Amino acid sequence: MAQPHRLKHRIPVKLRHNWKLVALCTAFLAVCWGVFGSGTVRPYVTTSGTVQTRDVVQDLTGTRELFDTSVPHEVTLTFRDESYQDMLAEYFKDGEKKYVEADLTIDGTRIPSVGIRLKGNSTLQGLTWKGQTRPRSGPGGRQRNGGPPDGGRPPADGRPPADGQAQPNGPPPADADAQHGQAQDNGQAQRGQAQDNRQGQQNGQARRNGGPPGNGPPPALKAEEPENLPWLISFDEFVAGRRYQGHSQIAVRPATQQASALLNEALAIAMVGAAGEPTQRSTYASFSVNGRASKPRLLVEYLDEGYAERLGEGVLYKSLASSQFTYQGEDQTAYVDDFKQINLKGQRDLQPVIDFIKWVEEASDEEFSKGLAERMDVESFARYAALQNLMLNFDDMAGPGRNYYLWYDLRTSTFQVINWDLNFAFSGDPTAGPDDPVGMVFGRRPAGAGPPDQQGRQGQVPQERRGVGMRPGHTLKERFLKDAGFKQLYQREYAALYRKLLAGGTATKLLDEALAAYNRNAGADTAKAAQEATALRRTLTTRTESLQSKLS
Secondary structure (H helix, E strand, O other): OOOHHHHHHHOOHHHHHOHHHHHHHHHHHHHHHHHHOOOOOOOOOOOOOOOOOOOOOEEEOOOOOOOOOOOOOEEEEEOOHHHHHHHHHHHHHHOOOOOEEEEEEEOOEEEEEEEEEEOOOOOOOOOEEOOEEOOOOOOOOOOOOOOOOOOOOOOOOOOOOOOOOOOOOOOOOOOOHHHHOOOOOOOHHHHHHHHHHHHHHHHHHHHHOOOOOOOOOOOOOEOOOHHHOOEEEEOOOOOOOEEEOOEOEEEEOOOOOOOOOOHHHHHHHHHHHHOOOOOOOEEEEEEEEOOEEEEEEEEEEOOOHHHHHHHOOEEEEEEOOOOOOOOOOOOHHHHOOOEEEOOOEOOEOOHHHHHHHHHHHHOOHHHHHHHHHHOEOHHHHHHHHHHHHHOOOOOOOOOOOOOOEEEEEOOOOEEEEEOOOOOOOOOEOOOOOOOOOOOEOOOOOOOOOOOOOOOOOOOOOOHHHOOOOOOOOOHHHHHHHHOHHHHHHHHHHHHHHHHHHHHOOHHHHHHHHHHHHHHOOOOOOHHHHHHHHHHHHHHHHHHHHHHHHHHO
């Protein structure tokens, strides 16, 4: 039998000298196994106080500032046609918008291997490929709360309209409103039939009026004309850490026969900035794809990580088209179809949004009135709500596209609603008052999107239905405007914005600047742009005169 001292010397010297550390580690592992061995670890990050951003490896400076509207710009894209056809096949099959690798040149600066994908929901509703339109139901159509897949939303009362009745409803995006699918009033049992009836009646009415069929944009976009399509360009999709002048992405808005210049969106973006609210930057540029030239396109700043950095210390969240502002418990995976976190991934998470949604949903009227200012910038939100009405933008946070971002300021622990996607601005009834719901009048395109139909009935709806739109609604906005104190704040901010933007002539000046920026670029259709500008000026004049009588 071996002596104890001989057994001791068989243990390595280092192990004998550090036996206390080994024993401590073994005990710690045993405790961990006992405490966490059968548990589930969820990768949520809620306590980090350090603001960090994803490493930027390369930030291209370019030859001129991208959003300088005082100079012309030139953008060219080239990509393999096989990759483009594969992308189209996937999109038409299940609605997925995958990235294609492309080479980009901006104002003479070549940027290889960028990612490009189709952008938009309602904008792509009429996209055709090989003469076919993508089905609005079928594979990829998700259902939430029992709603129809990709089929749009029937009127709130579930009943089809009377034959020939004008519809002031906004176009339900194929992948947006359909995904929300929330039951409206008494219409659950009649959804499918009401939708079919409404669509057929609207198609017939549109054809009689000389307008496009359906309740959305005209089917003017063709996949065979990629130079006219809406694109999202990503500088870091295939090259990690690359930016262009601080941007990881930029959006290229579509060009259609009705609104090639999109002056209404350029004007709305500028008006938000003039109101003192966070806005996007935009400019025009000549644009070509694989040698096919388009009219100058509107380039729009995307709300990416770089944008969040410029806002300050905080977290930026994007509301998705399928979003519902409803508390669904503490499991953050339950909100995957509602919000997308833009920055500070892995350091912050969705918990502040969940807490805010829960409070808005459960607070009594008294608690809401007293406590909202502790949780969000109420003056900014009053301006946000006022701007949507002032600019006749039906597709805001309460619209079918759920178009907005939430900014969570880490210094003040408060939220701010950020404007987003204003391509349907100035598409409603210009005589709508500050307290009227703003809806897109059926048959009425955004101001500047071409002349009225031959009967001159564009935008005309019965007085009792004027301004009423088909909107899912939003709890936060509705509770805010229902509260007496916040309603007074809304009215005060509305009057101030009216005086500054409309009565003061700011909107007209901004429109002139947008028109000049468009005309500076090669290939500009100056005559068509002038028509769009004239239509917008008429809308601004009518809006100013109508609100003057209502606010006096």
